[in-house]
Amino acid sequence: MTYVLKRVGALAVVLLVSSFIVFAGMYLAPGSPEQFLVQGRTVSPEVLASIRVQYGLDDPFLLRYWNWLVGVVQGDFGRSLVTQQDVAALVGSRIPTTFWLVAYSAILIVVLGIGLGVLAATRTGVFEKVVVLGSNLGFAVPSFFAALILMSVFGSGLGWFPVSGAGDGFADRIWHLTLPAVALSFPAIAVVARITRTAVREEQGSEHVEMATARGVPGRLVLWRHTIRNSMLPVTTAVGTNIAGLLAAAFVIEYAFTLDGIGSLLVGSVQRKDFAVVQAIALIMVLAFGLINLIVDLLYAVIDPRVRLSKGAQAR
Template structure:
């Protein structure tokens, strides 16, 4: 277990290093001279000003040298300064991150609870009308882009019925939850359908295994068989998919935050791209990569607790 964990952490550090270099190089490989964006007003573009900006942002160094200076600052907690907002990037991320994390947490609760419940109901009623209804509904929901779902929710529940606010992330805990209800639903629907289908498929596979048939032959009740032998053994793939879905959400709230006017990390990325705020774009992309990696590592650590056979295979290898 320890050796497997060390291998995962080593792979994570290597992947993060390569990703950070690609992010840094990709930003400065974009069309146009970054100096002109950093200076801003064309009237301020003079040879002296250009030289000063290049020295300030280490643009007078080779690409590897620029990356090394930036990476050294990141390792010390210095993500640079936003030239558009005129404040440290770390402070900017800290002010936007709670909204995104709260949104993802609410969406996670929705798609895990409802998705698993629908998957269980569909698997237990396989071939029946309830199974057909759930399968059809989840297939349809999974095929609709989340920005379409978001626009429909805003149109119906915010504009016409006026049950929820059209935009904004609220002030205070209760008001924030109220404002984030529609965005969380829009973010969760597609994932809910996916988790439902994964739960159904894994439970159907478990129902056909020998140990389940043996439990039935011993006269165990249906509820006991489902909870102890079918659902429990189905949790591994389901939790893995839930973890990957959460990781994707942490890096993919851009559309939902833009539609609902939320001050989160996703909307910050859009604003920074539009204003060519390179330091913020680099920091947000690095956060997205790191968030995805951390969640997947946690899922890898959790999986052996659900299925000890995975831990035995890992130790043998």
């Protein structure tokens, strides 16, 4: 429990520091909210002053940050400068699409990446060469190019999957998001498969695996209990890093497949200098990164309790 509380506390500190950087970064960027609102028109100083008063732009920076942070804690991210909508409602309506896309991609990474890596490590011959070749291809093909190929072949060509929209309902959403999820996860699957294959191969030659085999332990038990489990630490790191990276790469796929996720909303908000929306999405992405890293740390302790014990010893 102490280990979990320490990790949660570290996440809270990261979020606090990140929120300050996000808030400060937007106001250090070229342009200002009042310049955007007047759209280049010539207005009187009185109008500009009233805009600054309305949005609290004349307050000291730290006071503006504090007021914004208090609002964020209460779920109030302000209002969009473009649409005047509540930012929390605007972003909240886009989160489900991105969540489904990232979750679908994460499942593909775990199942295909780890599965293919384990099979490639335990089976030599043609299958291993195909996995290695596929992983090399995954390293070389960017997600956006993979999206174009998938849309051309399986969407426009064969007509098996739709190439736009997120769908309604569970089955329809899965059908619509299959091509985007495959395109988004393809490079990560290649990385995880390669790392899994290497980790399992190294573990197969370890002393405790050889001892278990020499004692007559059944091969399947040696594989699952001694080889695969003990090789999961580097694999877990690779999986966690690549799943976290999906959040940053999702906006490219959302743009290609015209999905109404937070990635496409972020791109449009940056172009229109919609500060409140950009700040909210940036903070949500930092929170998601932090939660994924927290889950990875907790999985370390589950896979190998020595990780937790060693960190506890260092703390003492």
